[in-house]
Every structure is written in structure tokens, then in C-alpha cells.
Amino acid sequence: MDILKILSRSTKHVNKSAGGKDTGSVKVPSAGTSSNPQLYHDAIPESRGKKRKREVEQNKEDAPGDEDETIDFFATKVAPPKSKTPRSADQAPQASEETVSQEKLLEEEECRQILRSHRLKVTLLPPGNAPPKKVKKSKKTKPVTKLKTKDEYTQVYPQPLMAFSELRDIYGISGRMATNLKEQGYKIPTEVQMGSLPLLLGPQTALGTSTAESVGKIAGVDLLAVAPTGSGKTLAFLIPLVNQIMQKRRTEKDKEEHSLQAVIIAPTKELASQIVNEAKKLSLGTGVKVVGMRKGLKIIGTTGAETGSGHDESSEEEDEEEELSKKLVQGVAKTDILVTTPGLLLSALSSSKPGEHHPLPTVQTLVLDEADVLLDPLFRDQTLGIWDACTNTDLRVTLWSATMGSNIEALASSTIHSRRTKLEIQDDSRIVRLVVGLKDSAIPNITHRLTYAATEPGKLIALRQLLHPTAKSTDATQSLRPPFLVFTQTIPRAVALHAELLYDIPAEAGGSSRIAVLHSDLSDAARSQVMTRFRNGEIWVLITTDILSRGVDFRGINGVVNYDVPNSGAAYIHRVGRTGRAGRDGGVAVTFYTKEDIPYVKNIANIIAASEKQAGKPASEASMQKWLLDALPKPSKEEKKKLKMYGVEARRGGLGAGKEGKEAKGKKGRMQISTKSGYERKLENNRKGAILGSRRRIREAQKEENDDQPAVEDTEWGGIDE
Numbered sequence: 001m002d003i004l005k006i007l008s009r010s011t012k013h014v015n016k017s018a019g020g021k022d023t024g025s026v027k028v029p030s031a032g033t034s035s036n037p038q039l040y041h042d043a044i045p046e047s048r049g050k051k052r053k054r055e056v057e058q059n060k061e062d063a064p065g066d067e068d069e070t071i072d073f074f075a076t077k078v079a080p081p082k083s084k085t086p087r088s089a090d091q092a093p094q095a096s097e098e099t100v101s102q103e104k105l106l107e108e109e110e111c112r113q114i115l116r117s118h119r120l121k122v123t124l125l126p127p128g129n130a131p132p133k134k135v136k137k138s139k140k141t142k143p144v145t146k147l148k149t150k151d152e153y154t155q156v157y158p159q160p161l162m163a164f165s166e167l168r169d170i171y172g173i174s175g176r177m178a179t180n181l182k183e184q185g186y187k188i189p190t191e192v193q194m195g196s197l198p199l200l201l202g203p204q205t206a207l208g209t210s211t212a213e214s215v216g217k218i219a220g221v222d223l224l225a226v227a228p229t230g231s232g233k234t235l236a237f238l239i240p241l242v243n244q245i246m247q248k249r250r251t252e253k254d255k256e257e258h259s260l261q262a263v264i265i266a267p268t269k270e271l272a273s274q275i276v277n278e279a280k281k282l283s284l285g286t287g288v289k290v291v292g293m294r295k296g297l298k299i300i301g302t303t304g305a306e307t308g309s310g311h312d313e314s315s316e317e318e319d320e321e322e323e324l325s326k327k328l329v330q331g332v333a334k335t336d337i338l339v340t341t342p343g344l345l346l347s348a349l350s351s352s353k354p355g356e357h358h359p360l361p362t363v364q365t366l367v368l369d370e371a372d373v374l375l376d377p378l379f380r381d382q383t384l385g386i387w388d389a390c391t392n393t394d395l396r397v398t399l400w401s402a403t404m405g406s407n408i409e410a411l412a413s414s415t416i417h418s419r420r421t422k423l424e425i426q427d428d429s430r431i432v433r434l435v436v437g438l439k440d441s442a443i444p445n446i447t448h449r450l451t452y453a454a455t456e457p458g459k460l461i462a463l464r465q466l467l468h469p470t471a472k473s474t475d476a477t478q479s480l481r482p483p484f485l486v487f488t489q490t491i492p493r494a495v496a497l498h499a500e501l502l503y504d505i506p507a508e509a510g511g512s513s514r515i516a517v518l519h520s521d522l523s524d525a526a527r528s529q530v531m532t533r534f535r536n537g538e539i540w541v542l543i544t545t546d547i548l549s550r551g552v553d554f555r556g557i558n559g560v561v562n563y564d565v566p567n568s569g570a571a572y573i574h575r576v577g578r579t580g581r582a583g584r585d586g587g588v589a590v591t592f593y594t595k596e597d598i599p600y601v602k603n604i605a606n607i608i609a610a611s612e613k614q615a616g617k618p619a620s621e622a623s624m625q626k627w628l629l630d631a632l633p634k635p636s637k638e639e640k641k642k643l644k645m646y647g648v649e650a651r652r653g654g655l656g657a658g659k660e661g662k663e664a665k666g667k668k669g670r671m672q673i674s675t676k677s678g679y680e681r682k683l684e685n686n687r688k689g690a691i692l693g694s695r696r697r698i699r700e701a702q703k704e705e706n707d708d709q710p711a712v713e714d715t716e717w718g719g720i721d722e
């Protein structure tokens with residue numbers, strides 16, 4: 001059925017599939033996949049990279065076209081390859097880095113041109129734990145921290161991955177994994193995959209020509225990757241991981257044995273379970289096992305020392321600890337890859353000594369997905385605790401996000417360096433930073449709308465207008481075709497908005513079952529049921545909090561509504577990045593703001609302006625007018641910090657609560673979610689007050705009358721009056 005028609009007040013129900021081609025002339029993400037998942041392909045000068053360009057063209061021809069595509073809107077991802085008898089992992093050819101034919105590699109200048117045209121920037125971070133230099137500019141100005149000097153940060157031009165076929169031809173991934181990729185329909189690598197896969201699969205091959213003179217041989221890399229939302233970072237970290245484990249398993253005698261090789265940390269259960277699914281599809285038939293962490297799952301085997309039979313003698317303690325870490329059974333969960341939220345794994349690692357954790361000595365790869373939030377104060381201790389528990393000297397760490405502030409980068413690199421010093425690791429590895437496009441910016445392929453709704457009731461009216469467009473419009477910015485997500489600041493607000501909108505979808509279109517709410521107060525089972533129903537297209541409007549703002553991939557979602565303004569620029573980038581995934585065009589991101597939000601929206605307005613500039617929108621068509629940008633006040637650092645931690649004050653804690661969740665004095669109900677304006681509510685309250693007052697007066701008058709009667713009559717029942 002045409003969702004938009006059903007929701008339009010003036011039109012009748014048309015019985016067509018929700019994900020069908022009947023999406024009007026507006027091209028929306030739910031209409032199908034994009035023929036090219038890449039976001040940037042600036043022209044390369046004619047003479048450069050000809051050979052490779054041909055390959056890309058070829059791939060483009062092979063790619064599925066939008067027109068013929070009839071997909072179930074943001075339906076479950078391409079089904080995993082059918083389990084044909086898998087080719088044994090041992091049969092896969094093994095291409096060592098030395099055997100790669102130099103003919104297959106590009107010249108450095110070609111690499112440079114291609115990387116530039118895809119807006120990829122690769123930088124080697126300083127080799128040692130070089131502290132940032134304090135530079136005093138003048139006597140009057142404060143000392144500034146100069147983070148970059150030419151010698152410390154080296155821009156390099158590694159081999160880009162031009163086609164997935166190169167994964168096998170150049171980097172020697174197994175045939176089985178190559179088949180899995182093909183069967184899932186991956187054809188053209190996205191920018192982050194172009195840049196990161198060569199670096200992680202064969203750093204020497206990838207960096208060979210680029211670094212020979214300037215930085216010498218590089219044995220391995222720890223990677224900080226910053227790439228737009230929906231640009232395929234999951235696949236970028238999973239391919240090297242599964243490949244590495246397969247290679248290791250080839251050398252093991254007992255093929256049934258699994259020992260924990262890699263830990264992937266994600267901030268929410270929803271994202272962790274999505275990663276598990278992706279990893280399972282990729283490793284089908286490879287023998288690599290993936291498990292999602294859950295409460296009660298044993299990661300560490302118990303030993304005599306743990307059950308209380310160990311000695312307390314301090315002279316023996318160190319030896320015992322060493323013995324213990326050797327003896328601990330790492331494969332209790334019997335898995336190669338564990339995907340987890342930070343809290344779950346850290347509590348599974350806690351030892352009987354408070355504040356101490358069991359080590360994970362077999363883990364060789366640690367992946368932090370949404371690394372900036374994992375290293376933010378909320379999760380920092382838990383994430384660093386797990387990182388610290390990974391004691392293997394060969395550990396490689398990769399960090400991924402669409403946003404990464406310089407403080408997070410500094411924390412990550414200092415953790416890597418101090419760990420190397422602590423464990424006395426000496427090898428030729430380097431930290432590499434990969435940035436795709438403009439750092440910390442929103443994807444350029446969606447339409448942004450920043451809408452002033454003045455008041456809370458104004459926001460509700462505006463949302464209803466999006467849900468029930470009254471005028472037929474071909475302009476994607478005037479309507480929002482479900483499925484879409486609505487973000488609120490708090491759980492009570494999400495619940496209240498859900499209650500308010502519950503009956504907005506006509507019964508003929510499925511009624512209240514089409515709208516749902518998801519937040520962290522729900523049980524795990526309820527959360528996962530809502531996720532499944534949304535993915536299956538049963539739910540059209542999903543109201544949620546920031547719990548779904550990061551990483552979650554609902555392929556063809558058409559839009560995002562920020563019912564409440566996000567708490568930071570990064571939160572905006574991630575929320576709106578739920579649409580426009582894998583290069584799909586037509587996604588819409590609507591942000592409502594009221595007078596309470598005015599001090600905070602400049603940041604968002606700037607992000608929108610930068611995104612439109614990136615997309616090449618001429619100034620005349622920009623939705624962010626210069627006068628508005630100039631007029632909006634600039635929040636102070638302190639205000640930004642407060643906003644990030646607690647959200648907009650007027651909405652803190654719930655519907656309209658003040659500080660610490662208490663209703664602000666004299667402002668009770670000011671921010672409640674309701675269609676009625678404050679004036680209407682005042683009239684209603686006055687009416688109610690008048691009725692109550694008149695009842696009270698009647699009661700008082702009756703009481704006075706009764707008081708004049710003899711006392712005995714109080715207890716006598718006079719029967720029902722005729």
C-alpha cells in the first residue's frame with residue numbers, strides 16, 4: 001500500500017506494496033538500493049588511474065539498478081548465502097604479502113589521485129607517545145596546544161581498494177569469504193572500505209610505495225577511522241577480522257576448537273546484535289564462530305585459585321597470577337569473535353578482587369565501534385577496562401565512528417602507546433588515521449530541514465502535518481514518507497509522544513500497530529521484538545531516544561524527525577545518519593526547535609550548512625540561510641557541556657521537568673506533549689476550576705443545612721426520592 005496516500009487525509013487507500021515502486025516521483029531510500037554506495041567521486045584528471053577507472057566502470061555496470069529494484073522497504077538485509085557445502089578453509093589460496101605481484105599495484109601518484117577523488121585522507125600518527133607541544137603565540141594570548149607538526153603527522157597514499165575482487169587477487173582473502181560477499185550483493189567498495197581494507201589486510205603492500213622513504217617499514221597498524229554514517233564501516237572491520245581468524249585456524253590441529261580471538265564493543269544491545277548478524281553472514285562456511293555477549297555467558301573458566309583454594313602468600317602471588325592467566329579457559333563461550341556492550345563484558349571479567357579483571361590473553365583484535373561514545377565518560381572506564389584486559393602483545397586495535405573529536409583521538413593514541421610501554425612491545429607498528437570526507441559532518445545525500453515550531457504544541461502539530469500531508473506534494477521536504485524514526489530527549493517524552501500519536505494512523509492502514517516506541521526501560525525481549533517488526537516493515541513510525549541514534553542500520557528508512565533537538569552536534573550527525581544509508585538518496589531529516597532551543601541550535605545549523613556545501617548545493621538553494629546562521633546565538637563551552645550531559649533544561653528528566661527531574665516551579669506542564677496550546681489548556685483548567693468551585697459551594701451549603709438538622713438524622717437512611 002502507498003503509505004503516504006493512506007496517511008493523507010484527502011486520499012483513498014491504494015493497495016500497493018509498501019516497498020513497491022509506487023513512491024510517486026520522489027526518490028526515497030525505501031525505493032531500493034543505490035547503484036553506487038560511494039558518497040564522493042570527484043573527477044580524476046584524464047591521464048590518471050585509467051586502468052582502475054575502467055574497473056570501476058565495469059563494476060558500475062554490474063551493480064543493481066534502482067529502477068528495476070523492488071524491495072521490501074528497508075527489509076531484512078540480503079539473505080545470507082545458502083549453506084552449500086562450504087569449501088574447506090584450507091582450500092583457499094594464501095597470498096602472502098611478498099607474493100603479491102607488483103603489477104597489480106598502482107603507482108603512488110595514481111593512489112594519490114584516486115584517494116583525493118574519493119576524499120580519503122590517510123595520516124600516520126606520531127610513532128612515540130609524543131605529547132602535544134605547547135606553543136606560546138604572544139604575551140597577550142594564552143598558550144595554544146599545537147597538535148600537528150609536519151614531522152609528527154605524515155600524510156600517506158596507500159593502495160586504495162578499487163573492487164571487491166582485489167580482496168582475493170591482491171590481499172588473499174579466502175574464496176569462501178569472497179563468495180559470501182558476492183552473494184550478499186556487495187560490488188563496489190565504499191570509501192571507508194577502499195581506504196581501510198588494504199591497510200588492515202596487508203599494511204606492507206598497501207603502504208609499500210608510500211612510506212618507503214619517509215617512514216620506513218610498517219609491520220602493522222592500529223586504525224582510527226572516521227567515515228560518514230551508513231558508509232559500510234561494519235564490513236570494513238569485519239572482513240580483516242574474519243580473514244585473520246581463518247588464517248590462524250588453518251594452522252590449528254583441532255578445527256572444532258575455538259578460542260577468543262577478537263572482541264567487538266558497541267554501545268547498545270541493538271547495535272551489538274546487528275553486528276553479530278553481519279559477522280555471521282560474512283563468516284558463513286568459514287569455520288569462524290561469532291557470539292553475541294549476554295548476561296550469564298561465561299567468558300572465563302574458573303580455576304582452583306578462583307574457587308578459593310589458592311594461597312595468599314605474596315611471594316607466590318605473581319607466579320600464581322601468571323599461571324592463572326595461562327590456565328584460564330578462554331573458550332568457555334567457545335567462540336572466535338565476541339560482540340558485546342562494554343558493561344556486559346567487563347562484569348563477566350570481574351574477579352574476586354574488587355576493581356580487578358581477568359585478562360583476555362588470546363584476544364588479538366579489539367574493535368571499538370562508535371569509538372567516540374565508547375571513550376566518552378559514560379562508557380570510558382568500562383571500555384578502557386576491557387582494553388586493559390587484552391594483554392596479548394600482538395593486539396591490534398581499530399576504532400570506528402562518524403565523529404571523533406581530537407580529545408578522543410588523543411586518548412586512543414595515548415592508550416595504545418602507554419600499553420605498548422607497559423607490556424614492553426617493540427615492533428614496527430603505527431597508528432593510522434583515516435578520514436573520509438569532511439570530518440565530523442552529516443552525510444551530504446539527505447535533505448535537512450530545521451523547522452521553528454515555537455512551542456511544544458507547535459511541534460506536535462508540525463509532526464502531524466508531516467504524517468498527514470494535506471497537499472499533494474512532490475517535494476520531499478514537504479512530507480515524510482514512512483517508515484521514519486522520531487527522536488525525543490527522554491524516555492517519558494518518547495512514551496508520551498507515542499501515547500499522543502497512537503491513533504493517528506487509520507485503522508485501514510493497520511492503526512496503532514503501525515506506531516511503536518523503543519527505549520531502554522523496555523525488556524530486552526520487547527526491544528528486540530520492536531526492532532524485528534520495524535525491520536519487517538510492520539511498524540512505520542518508531543519513536544525512540546538516542547538509544548537508536550548510533551550504528552543501527554534500517555536500510556531504506558525514509559526519514560528522521562528530531563522531535564527534540566539533539567544534545568550535541570555529534571548526536572545530530574548520528575541521528576540523521578539513520579537515513580541515506582549506503583549512498584541512498586531522498587532521505588529527509590527534520591529538526592523541530594522551540595524558543596527554549598534557540599540558544600543551542602547554531603551548532604546544528606552549522607552542520608547542515610556544511611553538509612549542503614559538501615553536497616555542492618548552490619547558496620541560493622541552501623536551506624540554511626546566512627541571516628539565520630548569523631542571527632542564532634553561539635552557545636558557550638559551558639552551555640554545550642551542560643546540554644550534552646543533561647539535554648535542554650526545560651525537558652530534562654521527563655515531559656517538562658526542571659533540574660534533577662523535578663517540575664520547575666511555576667512551569668508545571670509547560671513542556672508537556674499535547675496538541676492543545678497553553679491558552680486552550682488554561683481555558684480548560686478555568687472551566688474545570690469553575691465546576692469544582694461550584695460543586696464545593698453546593699457541598700458547603702448542604703453541609704450548613706445539615707448542621708441545622710438534629711444529629712440522629714445523619715445516620716438514618718431516607719430511601720430514594722421518587
Ligand SMILES: Nc1ncnc2c1ncn2[C@@H]1O[C@H](COP(=O)(O)OP(=O)(O)OP(=O)(O)O)[C@@H](O)[C@H]1O
Pocket residue numbers: 037077185186187188189190193227228229230231232233234235401402550551552553555577581582
Ligand atoms: N560496498 C557496499 N555496497 C553496498 N552496500 C554496502 C556496502 N558496504 C556496506 N553496505 C551497506 O551499507 C549499510 C550501512 O553499513 P554500516 O551499517 O556498516 O554503516 P556504518 O558506516 O557502520 O554506519 P554508522 O556510522 O551509522 O554506524 C548496510 O546496509 C550495509 O549492508
